[in-house]
Amino acid sequence: MFEKAILGMASLRILSGSLEILAAFLILRVNQVEKALLINSGLAFVGPFVLLLTTTIGLLGVAERVSFGKLAWILAGVAFILIGVRK
Numbered sequence: 225m226f227e228k229a230i231l232g233m234a235s236l237r238i239l240s241g242s243l244e245i246l247a248a249f250l251i252l253r254v255n256q257v258e259k260a261l262l263i264n265s266g267l268a269f270v271g272p273f274v275l276l277l278t279t280t281i282g283l284l285g286v287a288e289r290v291s292f293g294k295l296a297w298i299l300a301g302v303a304f305i306l307i308g309v310r311k
Contacts, residue, residue, distance in 0.1 A: 229285025240274040
């Protein structure tokens with residue numbers, strides 16, 4: 225059977241992927257560049273949020289097996305990704 229952390233991470237990614245597909249169909253339906261850009265910009269908020277949640281779930285799942293130093297490196301990497309997306 226799967227670990228709880230794995231199920232949580234996979235569920236969030238399935239939900240995120242479903243939102244992406246739904247947005248693609250919505251963009252096709254509206255058929256206007258301005259509205260498509262609004263839909264696309266809404267997705268820009270979902271991506272980093274899902275990244276944070278899945279990383280948090282994964283870190284909680286391995287926290288007892290990984291040293292504090294490695295956890296700090298992982299958190300620093302996620303912070304750099306978020307900073308890069310924002311700028």
